[in-house]
Amino acid sequence: MRHTPVYIVCSPRPLVGKTLVARLLSEFLLLKNREVTAFDVNLKEPSLLDFLPKITETAEIDDTVGKMALMDRLIIHDGAPKVIDLGFHAFDEFFKMTEEIGFMKEAVRRSIAPVILFVADTDRVSARSYPTLERQIPPSALVTVDNEYVVRGELPPAFARGKILNISALPNFLKTYVDRLSFSFTDYLRQEKDSSTELHQWIRRNYMSFRELELSMILQGS
């Protein structure tokens, strides 16, 4: 095991699909690796903990104790992939802290591979936050998530410079279906025999994107 991946799903904006991406990614990693630890730093929005309670822990970064509890676990090279669903309210504080404590440099030293999945929006807050990330995160570890349901058109050029992960929009009736707390993407793939359904295709397409992202990370690390 060469690196321990740490995926940080983030945006300075609420309701852009962070938890959806974190759910999809967590279920993909669980299917592929049989283990994943998710951290929910997102208690003010629809929460990852509600969807995946068996693999999700809550975390807070409001004070130093909370930061230590989270970051001292993220920096351990144990081979278990980790996913952080970072709420919009914690965005600034989290990346201020990671910059101060030198998280990215220490991660490299300890064979941790952080991947920042920045869920894009077309507003000014997102446009201001992205350059902040660019200053701190190497381009190879910064991925813009183009959630078609949110961006609804061309991705702003500022976000389109680096890696992009596309999430196509689901029709409203399917979105309502996947938003049920009891819904599992992997269970759906296993149980739905008709692989031509739109949802089946959508999940497989996203899992494939994650697989490609993981592969590109492995190739960069080799």
Add this chain to the structure above:
Amino acid sequence: MAKPAVIVVGADKGGVGKTTVSRTLLDYFSANNVLTRAFDTESPRGTLKRFHPDITEIVDMTTTSDQMKIFDTLNTVSPSVTVIDVRAGLLSPALASLRDIGFLDAAKSGQITFAVFHILGPSIASLDEIAETSNFMAGARYFLVKNFINDTQFFQWDQATYNSYFHRIKDATDLTIPKLNEMAYEQVEVASVPFLKFVANKGISDDAANYSFVLRGYVRHWLANVWSEYDRIKLTDIVGSGKPTSRGGEK
């Protein structure tokens, strides 16, 4: 042999961070390969000695024998830099003693490099010390250190008061010590190791330690900021050791 340099760190008020600043100085010199010795005047039990036991000696600056121990050895010992952490309330008397023994005259004539790091507290009384201390500063490098580690304010909100103190002394240089995360500060206290060892995750005897990565990160970031202030005033040049070297802790 290089010209000896003496750095006095002091204040007439207690609890303003004298020993913290002394510790950052010893770490700075250590990282820049400048051989240094230190004297802790918190006799009989010194805080500085707890963190830097190998290079620190506890002295009582009010006694002639200990004054001889410090100043009569300036030209004979190999570390050319001497840092003296002066106990609260003793800065003015210590400077008066230095004047009386002719040390200040030696500094004025260039035989010795002498610098004073005056750690300021938040009160007008503390600021009044500046005028008193400055009377001794002919021939010395005088640094007014605003230590924000205790969330102190320095009348920045009252520009007239601020200017009357900080701009009154010609040739005094302001230094700013930023705030360090409280928990990180406490953890270093508990560990009783130099800041550099804490950052490097090492114990007292250079053994591997298990300090929090987050707290180490905060200390590293803070120490880099403090050292950038020392770089700004060209401290290694002042003590005659040339340019700061590339430092492992900042890589």
